[in-house]
Amino acid sequence: MADAVHIPDEAETRARWGAFAWSEENQRKANEILARYPKGREQSASIPFLDLAQRQVGAETHTQGWLPVPVIEFVARAIGVPYMRVYEVATFYTMFNLAPVGRYHVQVCGTTPCMLQGSDDVLAACRNRGLVKGGTTPDGLFTLTEVECLGTCANAPMVQINDDNYEDLDYDRTIAVLEALAKGAHPEAGSTIGRRASCPEGGPTSLKAMVDANHDYRPEWENAHAG
Amino acid sequence: MPKLKVDGIEVEVPQGATVLQACEAAGKEIPRFCYHERLSIAGNCRMCLVEVKPGPPKPQASCALPAADNQEVFTTTPMVKNAREGIMEFLLINHPLDCPICDQGGECDLQDQSVAYGRGQSRYAENKRAVTEKYMGPIVKTIMTRCIQCTRCIRFAEEVAGVEEIGAIYRGENMQITSYLEEAVTSELSGNVVDLCPVGALTSKPYQYEARPWELRRTLTIDVMDAVGTNIRLDSRGRQVLRCVPRINEDVNEEWASDKTRHAIDGLVRRRLDKPYVRVNGKLLPATWDEAFAAIAAVDHGGSVAAVAGDLVDCETMYAAKALVRSLGSSLLEGRQTGMAYDTSSLAAVNFNTTIAGTEEADAILLVGTNLRWEAPLVNTRVRKAIKRGAKVFAVGPETELTYKVEWLGHDLSVLGDLPDTVAKIFADAGKPMVIVGGAALKDGHGAALKLVETLNLVRNGWNGFNVVHMAAARMGGLMLGYAAKGGIADLTHAKLTFFLGADEVDYSRFGGFKVYVGHHGDAGAAHADVVLPGASYAEKSGTWVNLEGRVQRGERAVFPPGDAREDWSIFRALSDVMGARLPFDSLAGLREEMYGEVPALRHEGLVSFGWSVPAIDGSASGTIGGYPIKDFYLTNAICRASPTMQRCSAELVHGETFAEAAE
Numbered sequence: 108m109a110d111a112v113h114i115p116d117e118a119e120t121r122a123r124w125g126a127f128a129w130s131e132e133n134q135r136k137a138n139e140i141l142a143r144y145p146k147g148r149e150q151s152a153s154i155p156f157l158d159l160a161q162r163q164v165g166a167e168t169h170t171q172g173w174l175p176v177p178v179i180e181f182v183a184r185a186i187g188v189p190y191m192r193v194y195e196v197a198t199f200y201t202m203f204n205l206a207p208v209g210r211y212h213v214q215v216c217g218t219t220p221c222m223l224q225g226s227d228d229v230l231a232a233c234r235n236r237g238l239v240k241g242g243t244t245p246d247g248l249f250t251l252t253e254v255e256c257l258g259t260c261a262n263a264p265m266v267q268i269n270d271d272n273y274e275d276l277d278y279d280r281t282i283a284v285l286e287a288l289a290k291g292a293h294p295e296a297g298s299t300i301g302r303r304a305s306c307p308e309g310g311p312t313s314l315k316a317m318v319d320a321n322h323d324y325r326p327e328w329e330n331a332h333a334g
Numbered sequence: 335m336p337k338l339k340v341d342g343i344e345v346e347v348p349q350g351a352t353v354l355q356a357c358e359a360a361g362k363e364i365p366r367f368c369y370h371e372r373l374s375i376a377g378n379c380r381m382c383l384v385e386v387k388p389g390p391p392k393p394q395a396s397c398a399l400p401a402a403d404n405q406e407v408f409t410t411t412p413m414v415k416n417a418r419e420g421i422m423e424f425l426l427i428n429h430p431l432d433c434p435i436c437d438q439g440g441e442c443d444l445q446d447q448s449v450a451y452g453r454g455q456s457r458y459a460e461n462k463r464a465v466t467e468k469y470m471g472p473i474v475k476t477i478m479t480r481c482i483q484c485t486r487c488i489r490f491a492e493e494v495a496g497v498e499e500i501g502a503i504y505r506g507e508n509m510q511i512t513s514y515l516e517e518a519v520t521s522e523l524s525g526n527v528v529d530l531c532p533v534g535a536l537t538s539k540p541y542q543y544e545a546r547p548w549e550l551r552r553t554l555t556i557d558v559m560d561a562v563g564t565n566i567r568l569d570s571r572g573r574q575v576l577r578c579v580p581r582i583n584e585d586v587n588e589e590w591a592s593d594k595t596r597h598a599i600d601g602l603v604r605r606r607l608d609k610p611y612v613r614v615n616g617k618l619l620p621a622t623w624d625e626a627f628a629a630i631a632a633v634d635h636g637g638s639v640a641a642v643a644g645d646l647v648d649c650e651t652m653y654a655a656k657a658l659v660r661s662l663g664s665s666l667l668e669g670r671q672t673g674m675a676y677d678t679s680s681l682a683a684v685n686f687n688t689t690i691a692g693t694e695e696a697d698a699i700l701l702v703g704t705n706l707r708w709e710a711p712l713v714n715t716r717v718r719k720a721i722k723r724g725a726k727v728f729a730v731g732p733e734t735e736l737t738y739k740v741e742w743l744g745h746d747l748s749v750l751g752d753l754p755d756t757v758a759k760i761f762a763d764a765g766k767p768m769v770i771v772g773g774a775a776l777k778d779g780h781g782a783a784l785k786l787v788e789t790l791n792l793v794r795n796g797w798n799g800f801n802v803v804h805m806a807a808a809r810m811g812g813l814m815l816g817y818a819a820k821g822g823i824a825d826l827t828h829a830k831l832t833f834f835l836g837a838d839e840v841d842y843s844r845f846g847g848f849k850v851y852v853g854h855h856g857d858a859g860a861a862h863a864d865v866v867l868p869g870a871s872y873a874e875k876s877g878t879w880v881n882l883e884g885r886v887q888r889g890e891r892a893v894f895p896p897g898d899a900r901e902d903w904s905i906f907r908a909l910s911d912v913m914g915a916r917l918p919f920d921s922l923a924g925l926r927e928e929m930y931g932e933v934p935a936l937r938h939e940g941l942v943s944f945g946w947s948v949p950a951i952d953g954s955a956s957g958t959i960g961g962y963p964i965k966d967f968y969l970t971n972a973i974c975r976a977s978p979t980m981q982r983c984s985a986e987l988v989h990g991e992t993f994a995e996a997a998e
Contacts, residue, residue, distance in 0.1 A: 116515055176515065189498035191514045198503040 116176045124164075124177040129185075133163050137185065149186040153196045156182045157203055170247070171212040171269050173204035201254065208250040209243040211288050214267040218256040224263035225277060232281035248289055261305035262298055271296035275308075338405040347401050354382050354396035362409045365418060365447045367425075367532045368484035369397035372588065373493055379425070379484050381447065383417040384409050393417040415451075422452040425482050428463045429533070436480065438534030440547040444482065465510055470500070471518030472982045472993075473525045473593050474536050481511055481535035487527040494590065496718055496737030497521040511535070520987055521737075522711050522967055525596040529579065529589075538577070540597050540979040545569070545576050554581060555889025556879045558646040558807035558872040559594045559971070562587060562690065562712045563881025566595060568873055568892040575599045575873050575892055585691045586881065592711040593983060594967065594974055599873070601977030605856045607868035608897025618866060623898065626865050627912040633831045633848045640666035640829035643817050644836030644853065645806035645971055647902070648877025648889075649936055650922065651869075652808065652815050653929040654906035655833050655852075661915035666826045668819045669812030671839040672963070675822030676776045677951050678813050682944035683784060684776075685810070686713075686883040687798035688768055689941065694719045696799070698764035700757075701729035702750065702783050704772020705962040707736050709805050710882065713770075726760050731774060731959045747775060747955040750782040761790045768792070768799040773963040776802065782955030784948050793946055803882060805964065807872075810880035814933050814942070834859050835902065836869065838972045852902055854895070855972035867909075868899035871973060875901045876922060878929075884942040886935065 129137050136159060144151040157174060160182050165172025174197050183193040197203045204212070213233060217226050230240075230253065237244050238251035259265045262274030266281070273284050273296065280299040287294040302308055316322040337346045338353075340360035347356045352375070357364045367379035377398035384396045385408040393413055408414060426448060433439045465478040483502065488511065491500040499514045499521070513519050528538045550569035557564035557578070565581040578599045580591035610626035611618040621629075639662045641655040656667055670676075678684060688696065693716035706714040718738050721727060729740045730749055743749050743757065753761070761767045767790050771783045784800070786792060792799035804810060812818070819825035826832065827844045834840065836853035842862035851863035854871040874895040878888050895901065900908075903925050910917040919925040930937040968984035969975050985991040 189514075191498050191501040194514060195501045195503055199505045 120175045121177055124175040127160070127164075127175075127178045127181045129159075130163055130166075133159055141186070150188045150192065152186050153182070153188070153193055154200070156185060157193070157197055161203060168207070170210050171204065171208050171250070173207050207243070210248045211268050212250050212252065213238060213285075214252045214254045214257070216255070216257050216259070216263070216265050216267075217253045218260075220256075220260040221264040226264035228278040229264050229266060229276050229281045232276075232278045233285070236282060236285045238285075249285070259305075262302075274298045275300045275302070336401045336403045336405070338401055338403065338407060340407045341409055351401045352397055353384060353386060353394070353399040353401050353405070353407055356401040356405075357384065357396060357407060357409055364396055364409065365451050366397060367443060367447075367482060368486060370486055370489075370530065373486060373489040373530075376485050376489065379482065380421045381418065381425070381451075383414060383421065385411050385413045418451040419453045422448050423457070426452070426456065427458050428479075429482060430462065430479050432480070436477070436534040437475075437537040437542055438480075438531075442534060443532035463507060468510070468512040469516040469518065470513045470536070471520075471524055472979065472986055473539055473597060474519065474528060475539040475542050476536055478510060478512075478535055480533050482533055483509055483511065484532055485511070486530040486532070487511060487536060490527055490530055491519065491521065491524075494526070494715055494718070495521040495523045496715075500527070518986055522592050522594070522707065523590060523715070525593045526580075526590050538596075540600055541577050545571055550576065551892075553873075553890050553892035555872070555892060556807075556877075556881075556887045557591065557595045558879065559592065559598055559974070560710055561804040561807055561809055561882035562710050563807065563879055563885060563887050564591050564595050564712060565887070566591060568599070570873075570892045573893050573896070575602055585689070586885065586887075587712050588715075590712055590715065594970070594980065597979040597983075598971075598974040598977045600979050601855070601973040601975070602871055602873055603896075604978070605972075605976040606896050606899070607854060607856055607860060607866055608895075608899055609868060610898065611860070611863075611866035613864045618860075618863075623867075623908070626867060627909055629865050630831070630848070630850055630909060631912045631914075635662065635829075635831035635848070637663035638666075638828065638830040638847070639664040639832070640668070640826040641817075641833040641835060642671065642823065642826065642837045642840055643667070643669035643808055643812050644671065644834070644838060644859070645808055646872055646973070647808045647812075647835045648872070648875065648879055649811040649815060649929065650875075650877050650925055651835055651852075651902035651906075652812055652817060653932070654903040654917065654925060655835055656815055656817075657917050657928070658906045658910050658913075658915065659833070661910065661917065662831075662913065664829070665816075666819065666829055667815075667817045668823050668826050669806070669808060669817035670822055671837050673823045673841070674773070674776060675820070675824070676780050677949045678818040679949045680944070680947045681810075681813055681884070682798075682946050683780075683800070683949050684802045684804075684813065685944055686770075686801045686803060687793075687944075687946075688801050689883045690716055690881075693717060693768065694723065696720045696764075696766045696768040697723075697725045698761050698767045699725055699727045700761070700767075700769045700786070701727065701731070701736075701740070702769060702771045702779055703731045703747075703775025703959045703962070704729075704770055704803050705731070705734050705736070705774075705964065706770065706772070706803065707734070708962070708964045708967040709772055709803050713803065713882075728757055730779075731772075732961060734962070745959045747779045747782060747957050747959065750779060750786060750955045751953075758790075766797050766799065768801065770801045770803055772803045773805060774959045774961065778957040779955050779959075781951035781953045784951060785953035787948060798946060805970070807879050807881070810882060810884055811878065811936070814880060814935060815929075834863065836972065852905055853972070854899065855976055857972035857975060859972075867905050868895070868897065869902040869905060870895040870899060874899075875903075878926075878936055880936070880942070884944060886939050886942060888939055 140155045160178050161172040183190045238249045243250045265274040275298045340357050343360040345359045354364050364382045366382045368376045375398050377395045382396045383393035386394050387406040468476045488500050492498045499519050527536050553568045557566045564587040565583040568575045569577040578596050582589045610621045612621040612629045639659050641659045643652050727740045730743050732745050733742050787800050830847040834851045838857040838859045849863045850865045851859040852867045852869045854869050860866045873892045876891045935942040968980040974980040
């Protein structure tokens with residue numbers, strides 16, 4: 108169990124990614140990121156650089172992107188720190204993919220709040236759509252991962268797909284999101300039942316007088332105390 | 335200077351000390367795993383919890399808590415006892431109960447501390463985690479399931495060895511310590527992580543399943559693999575040395591030892607000379623001691639006798655050979671096997687004057703023709719420490735990886751006479767400037783380097799910044815005993831009878847006379863000799879060695895030499911009888927008295943003062959440094975060349991061969 112996925116460092120990975128370098132646009136971004144940190148503190152750019160590199164790999168492979176070992180080494184060279192130090196960072200954060208993923212990386216939250224709100228249905232929907240946990244669909248579209256809390260408990264259950272969260276899901280809406288993505292559409296991120304951020308479902312349940320204009324509740328509290 | 339109370343005992347500790355150090359000052363034992371006084375503080379094992387007032391009402395990690403005035407520390411309260419038991423229980427959750435098959439058993443911090451501070455039984459009935467073994471190279475064996483993630487090895491690799499190749503990957507339950515992509519750690523100090531590891535996760539690969547610590551006889555002696563004079567302890571069982579570990583000596587090796595020091599010992603039982611040999615019709619044939627001595631006595635040398643000392647011999651051996659050569663009417667002595675002939679009229683000019691420990695204080699360092707990482711790894715760690723304190727390092731010579739940042743000034747020695755302005759400025763501003771001259775520059779650059787003493791003001795009040803790095807354990811002792819001919823080894827080649835004291839690096843083809851090899855390994859020397867007399871290695875004799883800074887150190891005999899081999903001094907004593915030039919000592923003590931009479935400085939252990947004088951040498955520098963003398967760190971002498979571990983290290987770490995791991 109303690110052994111996580113094998114990190115590919117085969118000859119073909121080296122051959123494919125050994126010559127990795129920033130694209131012109133990313134080079135500009137990288138310069139900008141590096142400029143945020145004082146001289147001698149280039150190591151601080153580890154995470155933003157790894158993220159940028161993963162996005163570039165994603166763009167090149169038309170997937171969400173991952174971090175082959177030669178790319179990690181490229182990042183380490185770019186900020187002048189030993190390979191091991193960047194490698195530690197890349198393995199620590201789950202947002203960095205150490206193995207190739209599909210076009211859409213579907214991360215289903217299965218932690219308690221989501222589970223109570225029906226994340227089992229969401230997972231079932233994914234499974235019935237052909238997604239396999241820890242694997243990529245044959246068409247290279249979806250990679251399914253079950254993850255721990257992504258901090259969207261108020262809108263549970265939720266999935267994170269690449270950079271977007273899809274919230275308030277049930278079986279059908281999950282299928283709908285996946286279908287839309289498969290068609291190449293870009294379904295609107297956020298709540299799938301139309302609520303804004305984590306506003307209460309079906310309108311406000313408290314502080315109702317505040318909805319349209321500011322309202323001073325303080326006199327009412329005084330009365331309440333008096334009573 | 336904060337004053338605080340530990341269990342009611344008032345102590346005063348230096349500013350910046352931690353509560354843990356204060357507890358130690360008060361004589362209290364604080365259990366710990368991650369804390370190590372030579373590494374940075376991590377504070378992740380939580381074993382050193384104590385109760386501190388004033389402070390939050392919970393136990394605090396004493397290793398990471400600064401000692402402050404009016405603190406009251408308690409190390410024996412129920413809170414502390416509970417905390418220790420709790421931490422111990424956590425640490426043991428995933429630690430396997432495999433002490434009976436663990437090499438650390440008997441000298442394991444976790445074992446000892448769980449007996450002393452643990453609960454005594456486990457409440458844990460779940461599955462333990464298991465972690466696959468990681469490959470870390472030919473020296474370090476890993477059983478990572480035992481790892482408690484104290485991160486000492488990571489901090490050692492980063493801070494002391496300067497090789498950031500060990501790290502922790504993944505996180506939480508899945509965290510694993512590994513070398514980068516499980517490649518061999520390319521440090522010549524990697525064996526130290528074995529000592530640092532508080533559990534049996536990192537153990538010594540060559541020593542695996544060899545012995546239990548309580549079976550071993552411990553002998554304190556001095557290492558001869560380089561000129562640093564690492565203080566070591568040889569652990570032996572019966573007639574075999576099974577392990578070599580460093581002793582703490584703050585002035586020399588702190589508590590580290592190079593991989594060569596630790597693991598060349600398996601060469602002590604291989605390729606050994608265990609009986610005398612005499613060359614008959616061009617072939618070396620086994621002989622008795624009498625026959626061998628008779629063959630030497632038959633040589634008509636006419637007073638033309640010489641002795642060449644090897645790199646590993648002790649002062650006693652060199653003195654015995656010197657006495658014999660002298661009683662035969664000659665004074666031809668040389669120890670610089672490769673033909674070096676630098677001026678030795680002032681020993682201070684070829685000494686490491688700053689001292690090894692003093693190197694830490696330097697603020698500007700110029701390396702001249704030295705690959706310090708291989709020539710004296712434990713001086714290199716001191717240079718790293720100096721850099722941490724802000725020292726600038728420049729180097730003349732071919733570029734090489736020294737584990738720290740160096741500004742290379744090219745490999746032309748003439749730069750010594752004309753340092754770039756920026757460098758000259760830094761040295762002019764430096765309070766404790768230092769020049770370290772290596773073997774590669776000693777031939778052409780010695781004079782020019784000595785000239786820097788004046789131009790850079792290296793010798794000043796209480797500070798001598800002129801240093802020469804030697805690579806042979808026998809060198810300084812040999813120079814003190816007069817093993818230096820004016821023209822180097824070329825002055826000796828005409829001798830009709832030459833004794834080679836474990837000298838395997840000599841160009842034997844230059845010697846025309848009768849060659850007697852007195853040594854312990856069947857290496858180059860034995861192959862060329864006319865008579866081979868089996869001697870004792872450094873583990874098999876009590877001896878005196880002088881390290882590169884002129885520190886006289888004595889070691890004890892750990893085991894007896896194999897077969898018919900004898901301690902070297904007694905060979906010369908016996909031979910002197912046969913040759914009719916009887917030496918005036920019958921015991922090692924007698925020899926030492928004679929030796930002290932001649933070189934009084936050898937009598938007392940510790941630093942020898944050579945005084946400071948600059949010999950008159952031509953100060954102009956010319957020529958370039960083509961390469962460093964050590965081509966292969968792991969195979970520098972006869973013992974390591976006979977050692978399978980060193981051969982493997984050389985093949986893998988120097989020559990880049992890969993070895994398939996046997997499937998288990």
